[in-house]
Amino acid sequence: MYTIKGKTTEWELVIGLEVHCQIISKSKVFSGASTAFGAEQNTHVSFIDAAFPGMLPVVNEKCIEQCVKTGMGLNAVINKYSRFDRKNYFYADLPQGYQISQLYHPIVGEGFIEVTTSEGTRKIGVERLHLEQDAGKSIHDMSPTKSFIDLNRCGVGLMEIVSKPDMHSPEEAGEYLRQLRAIVRALGTCDGNMDEGSMRCDANISVRPVGSTELRQRVEVKNVNSVRFVMEAIEIEAHRQVELYEAGQTFSQETRLFDSVNKETRPMRSKENANDYRYFPDPDLLPVILTDEYIENIRRNLPELPEAKKKRYVSELGLTPYDAGVLTADTETSAYFETAIKGQDPKKVANWIMGDLFAFLNKTNIHISESPIKANQLGALVELITNGTISGKIAKEVFEIMTQTGKDPAVIVDEKGLKQVSDTGAIDALIHDILAANADKVAEIKAGKDKLKGWFVGQIMKASQGKVNPALANQLLEKQLDSWS
Numbered sequence: 001m002y003t004i005k006g007k008t009t010e011w012e013l014v015i016g017l018e019v020h021c022q023i024i025s026k027s028k029v030f031s032g033a034s035t036a037f038g039a040e041q042n043t044h045v046s047f048i049d050a051a052f053p054g055m056l057p058v059v060n061e062k063c064i065e066q067c068v069k070t071g072m073g074l075n076a077v078i079n080k081y082s083r084f085d086r087k088n089y090f091y092a093d094l095p096q097g098y099q100i101s102q103l104y105h106p107i108v109g110e111g112f113i114e115v116t117t118s119e120g121t122r123k124i125g126v127e128r129l130h131l132e133q134d135a136g137k138s139i140h141d142m143s144p145t146k147s148f149i150d151l152n153r154c155g156v157g158l159m160e161i162v163s164k165p166d167m168h169s170p171e172e173a174g175e176y177l178r179q180l181r182a183i184v185r186a187l188g189t190c191d192g193n194m195d196e197g198s199m200r201c202d203a204n205i206s207v208r209p210v211g212s213t214e215l216r217q218r219v220e221v222k223n224v225n226s227v228r229f230v231m232e233a234i235e236i237e238a239h240r241q242v243e244l245y246e247a248g249q250t251f252s253q254e255t256r257l258f259d260s261v262n263k264e265t266r267p268m269r270s271k272e273n274a275n276d277y278r279y280f281p282d283p284d285l286l287p288v289i290l291t292d293e294y295i296e297n298i299r300r301n302l303p304e305l306p307e308a309k310k311k312r313y314v315s316e317l318g319l320t321p322y323d324a325g326v327l328t329a330d331t332e333t334s335a336y337f338e339t340a341i342k343g344q345d346p347k348k349v350a351n352w353i354m355g356d357l358f359a360f361l362n363k364t365n366i367h368i369s370e371s372p373i374k375a376n377q378l379g380a381l382v383e384l385i386t387n388g389t390i391s392g393k394i395a396k397e398v399f400e401i402m403t404q405t406g407k408d409p410a411v412i413v414d415e416k417g418l419k420q421v422s423d424t425g426a427i428d429a430l431i432h433d434i435l436a437a438n439a440d441k442v443a444e445i446k447a448g449k450d451k452l453k454g455w456f457v458g459q460i461m462k463a464s465q466g467k468v469n470p471a472l473a474n475q476l477l478e479k480q481l482d483s484w485s
């Protein structure tokens with residue numbers, strides 16, 4: 001159990017996460033404007049997004065479908081009745097003066113995400129998922145005296161996924177986020193890119209003495225943009241609270257920012273009471289009513305979810321839970337793996353993917369979907385090792401050439417003459433020459449210095465440029481040494 005040992009008391013953490021996921025859809029949630037990322041400022045803005053008087057929002061059906069899918073991925077209740085509310089506040093990048101959200105009747109109710117940490121597997125409760133619109137973007141760093149507004153993002157659909165205060169360590173919160181990201185990616189409902197802001201996390205953090213069940217004053221740390229930073233922010237904020245309590249101080253409910261450079265949280269604003277938003281039902285929008293048929297149709301077409309896939313990799317393919325977790329973290333990786341293992345030993349393929357391939361992709365910053373080595377080619381490489389055509393050592397060399405040329409491994413082996421030598425006559429001759437040239441060392445072996453055999457195997461491998469099967473070389477060496485005189 002993760003705790004913070006203070007001077008007088010041992011403390012545990014209580015963490016809840018609110019995650020905003022940008023919905024994958026061609027157009028915005030209440031207008032027909034494009035959601036494409038990276039366009040010129042203020043070019044993807046309809047009259048609705050710019051809040052011209054008299055404009056009427058129309059809900060985008062695709063966004064509804066994406067919420068329902070995600071709800072199913074969260075093992076959650078899909079609410080057949082949901083409704084939109086206006087959340088009123090003023091900000092320059094919110095031309096309407098309110099955000100359309102769902103307070104009282106969210107489209108998705110309670111569910112859970114299964115999370116595996118070093119302490120085991122737990123279900124983390126999900127309180128709700130609601131559909132809302134994003135605000136525009138304020139740009140403060142283009143001029144020392146002016147701020148600029150880009151409304152391209154204004155009105156893009158968001159799913160806000162609120163967890164229960166069920167997490168008790170930075171690790172657990174990190175795994176929850178990773179798992180959530182894997183789910184939305186598998187479903188194609190959000191791209192999950194935290195660094196581009198399409199997934200944004202607010203963490204609610206409080207501490208309490210170990211053993212207590214109270215919920216103490218919480219602090220919200222806003223807009224943390226990577227899993228690692230969320231974990232760091234939680235740890236740092238929890239320590240800050242422990243120090244305050246132990247110094248006999250109190251603090252109020254507030255919103256803070258995480259400074260990832262100075263490793264501290266800083267006050268942003270004191271938390272407005274939710275009532276200050278003066279929520280009321282949006283008079284321009286009808287409630288969303290879903291039929292059983294609509295919901296079941298989506299359920300039938302749901303792809304395999306990461307958790308189910310992970311369990312299948314462990315039970316059917318014999319992978320460790322850790323390896324299965326890594327390979328199911330996103331759909332491209334699992335698709336790559338599943339193509340590569342056709343006819344191959346899954347464990348060997350997993351080792352190549354998580355070892356050499358990931359190392360190469362990380363180093364070159366290439367995504368697996370753009371890997372110069374295609375999945376079937378990696379499978380073919382493993383096949384060449386399995387059937388004895390090349391040794392594991394030569395395979396590393398072939399792999400290297402594959403990353404540079406994209407050629408099939410068999411072609412590279414042919415071109416470079418890398419085929420393992422299994423002609424025992426040729427190997428015998430090679431061994432004979434080496435033994436003859438090193439008669440002194442042979443004598444030492446005969447006198448009992450067994451360790452030197454390894455040196456001979458090394459010489460054989462070297463003389464054959466690694467093309468002799470090491471097991472075979474060993475066997476033939478022993479045979480010749482026995483009869484050597």
Ligand code: MN
Pocket residue numbers: 020132160
């Ligand atoms: Mn929100």
